[in-house]
Amino acid sequence: DNDTLKQLCDDLDGIELSMEDRALQRYSKDFAWFSPVLVEQLRGKQAELVVKPASEEEVKRVAAACSRHGIPLTLRGSGTGNYGQSTPLKGGVLMDMSGLNEILWIENGVARVQAGARLVDIDKAAREKGWELRLMPSTYRLATAGGFYCGGFGGVGSITYGSIGDPGNVLGVRALSMAEQPQAIELRGAEARDLYHAYGVNGLITELEFALAPALDWQEVMLSFPAFMPAVNFCQALGSTCGTMKKLLTLLADPLPQMCGLEEKIPAGHTAVVAIVNRSGLDALHELREKFGGEMVEEQSHAEVFGTTKSMIEHSWNHTTLHIFRKHKDITYLQSGFRPWENVEKVERMHEHFGEEVMLHLEFLRADGAVTCSGLQVIRYSTEERLNEIIQFHRDNGVFVSNPHTYILEDGGKLTVDPGQLAMKRRLDPKGLLNPGKMRTWDEEAAA
Ligand code: FAD
Structure with missing residues (x-):
C-alpha cells in the first residue's frame, strides 16, 4: 500500500x-x-x-x-x-x-565484471588485452552480463563454446541473499550454475567471472545456396572441421532471407548461410562452399562492424525473428533443439514434412561435445490447435521444443524444476520475494 x-x-x-x-x-x-x-x-x-x-x-x-x-x-x-x-x-x-557497470579486472583469460556491465563493453575491454568474450546473445549491444547469465542461453560463440551454462564458461558469481541483512557470497562452479537461467528468482547477482577466449581476427561471410539440404550439409561440415575457428554459423531457409531484410542479397528460392570464421580459415570455408554448391555474397571484417547494425550478427539468433516480426504479422516462432548425431536427418524430415509452414532458421552450435543445431523456426500461424500439433510432431520425432510463449521457468525449459535452482532459492530467498510468480514449483510448495 x-x-x-x-x-x-x-x-x-x-x-x-x-x-x-x-x-x-x-x-x-x-x-x-x-x-x-x-x-x-x-x-x-x-x-x-x-x-x-x-x-x-x-x-x-x-x-x-x-x-x-x-x-x-x-x-x-x-x-x-x-x-x-x-x-x-x-x-x-x-x-x-545497469548502474553497476564496472569491469573489475581482466587477467589471464578471465574477466571479472559487475552484473550491469554491457557485453559489448566487456568484449571491447577484453580485446585490448588480447582476449574476447566466448559467448554473447545477438542483443550484445544492450544486454548485460547478469541478464545474459540469468535469462539467456548462448548465441554468437555457441558453435564453439556451447551455452553460457556449460561448465567452464562462467567461473563464479557473487550473489546477495534477499534478507533484512543481505549476505554476499561467492559461488563457484556448479553452485554458481544454480543461478544460471533462473530469471533472478534465487539470488541477486552483483558480479560475474567469465572465462574468455583468445581474440582472433574474424571475417563475416554471407553465402547463398540454391538448395536447402546442401546448405545444411555445408553447415554441419564447416561446424565439424577442426582447423577453422568459428564464431557464428546461421542458416536461413527460403523464404526467410526474403522476409528478414536480405532480399537484395539472397535470390528468391535460395537458402542463406551467415558464418563468422577466423581470417586464415577462409580458404577452408571456400573449399567446402564449392563442394556444396554455395556462392559467396558478401564478406566483411568483423572488427570493423562489431557493435554496429552492419554486423551480420544482426541476421542471427532472435534478431532474424525481430526483423521478420516487424514486417509480417501473421507469424509466430518456436525454439527447438536437435540432438547431436541425428540433427541433419531430423532437419530434413521436418523440412519435408512442413514445407513453408515451418520455415527453418537453424543456429549451429556445439552440445555435449558434438556439432548440432537449434531451430528458431518461423511459423505461419493459423490456429492454436495447429501450433500445438506442430510442436507435438517435433517432440514425437525427438526434437526438443522449448516453449517461448510462457514466463514460467519450468514451462519454457525442461518442464520440471532444476533441484539445484530450487535449493538455491531456499537458501538465498527464503521469503520468496525475488521475481515472484515465475517458478511454479516454489509457488506450489508455498501453497501446499
Ligand atoms: P534482462 O532481460 O533485463 O533480464 C533477464 C533475466 O535476468 C530477468 O529474469 C532478470 O530478472 C534477470 N536478471 C537480470 N540481471 C540480474 C542480476 N544481476 N541478478 C539476478 N537476476 C538478474 N538470448 C540468448 O541467449 N541468445 C541470443 O542470441 C538472443 N538473441 C535475442 C535477440 C533479440 C532480438 C531479443 C529481443 C532477445 C534475444 N535474446 C537472446 C534474449 C536476451 O536478449 C538475452 O538473453 C540477454 O542476454 C538478456 O540480457 P538483459 O540484460 O537484457 O537481461
Whole structure:
C-alpha cells in the first residue's frame, strides 16, 4: 500500500528512484511482444517503484528494505529478454542493475565484471588485452552480463563454446541473499550454475567471472545456396572441421532471407548461410562452399562492424525473428533443439514434412561435445490447435521444443524444476520475494 511504499522510499533515501508512470511502464517491459500469448498475460503487470542503485552497497540497502517490508523485488539488466522474465508479476520494486557497470579486472583469460556491465563493453575491454568474450546473445549491444547469465542461453560463440551454462564458461558469481541483512557470497562452479537461467528468482547477482577466449581476427561471410539440404550439409561440415575457428554459423531457409531484410542479397528460392570464421580459415570455408554448391555474397571484417547494425550478427539468433516480426504479422516462432548425431536427418524430415509452414532458421552450435543445431523456426500461424500439433510432431520425432510463449521457468525449459535452482532459492530467498510468480514449483510448495 501507499504507506509502505512511502516508508520504503524513505529507507532508500539517496538512491536514484522513480515512481513516474512512464518509467514504471517502460522498465516493467521486455521483448515479450514476440509472443501474442504473453502480451495478453502480461498486460498491466507493472512495478510500483523503479530503483537504480549505483553500487553493491545500494543494492544491499534495496534488498534489505524490500525484505523488511515484504515487498517483491525484480531485477532488470537491459530488459531484452523474450518472455517477460524481468516483468514484475506482483508489483513491488523493479531494480535496474545497469548502474553497476564496472569491469573489475581482466587477467589471464578471465574477466571479472559487475552484473550491469554491457557485453559489448566487456568484449571491447577484453580485446585490448588480447582476449574476447566466448559467448554473447545477438542483443550484445544492450544486454548485460547478469541478464545474459540469468535469462539467456548462448548465441554468437555457441558453435564453439556451447551455452553460457556449460561448465567452464562462467567461473563464479557473487550473489546477495534477499534478507533484512543481505549476505554476499561467492559461488563457484556448479553452485554458481544454480543461478544460471533462473530469471533472478534465487539470488541477486552483483558480479560475474567469465572465462574468455583468445581474440582472433574474424571475417563475416554471407553465402547463398540454391538448395536447402546442401546448405545444411555445408553447415554441419564447416561446424565439424577442426582447423577453422568459428564464431557464428546461421542458416536461413527460403523464404526467410526474403522476409528478414536480405532480399537484395539472397535470390528468391535460395537458402542463406551467415558464418563468422577466423581470417586464415577462409580458404577452408571456400573449399567446402564449392563442394556444396554455395556462392559467396558478401564478406566483411568483423572488427570493423562489431557493435554496429552492419554486423551480420544482426541476421542471427532472435534478431532474424525481430526483423521478420516487424514486417509480417501473421507469424509466430518456436525454439527447438536437435540432438547431436541425428540433427541433419531430423532437419530434413521436418523440412519435408512442413514445407513453408515451418520455415527453418537453424543456429549451429556445439552440445555435449558434438556439432548440432537449434531451430528458431518461423511459423505461419493459423490456429492454436495447429501450433500445438506442430510442436507435438517435433517432440514425437525427438526434437526438443522449448516453449517461448510462457514466463514460467519450468514451462519454457525442461518442464520440471532444476533441484539445484530450487535449493538455491531456499537458501538465498527464503521469503520468496525475488521475481515472484515465475517458478511454479516454489509457488506450489508455498501453497501446499
Ligand atoms: P534482462 O532481460 O533485463 O533480464 C533477464 C533475466 O535476468 C530477468 O529474469 C532478470 O530478472 C534477470 N536478471 C537480470 N540481471 C540480474 C542480476 N544481476 N541478478 C539476478 N537476476 C538478474 N538470448 C540468448 O541467449 N541468445 C541470443 O542470441 C538472443 N538473441 C535475442 C535477440 C533479440 C532480438 C531479443 C529481443 C532477445 C534475444 N535474446 C537472446 C534474449 C536476451 O536478449 C538475452 O538473453 C540477454 O542476454 C538478456 O540480457 P538483459 O540484460 O537484457 O537481461
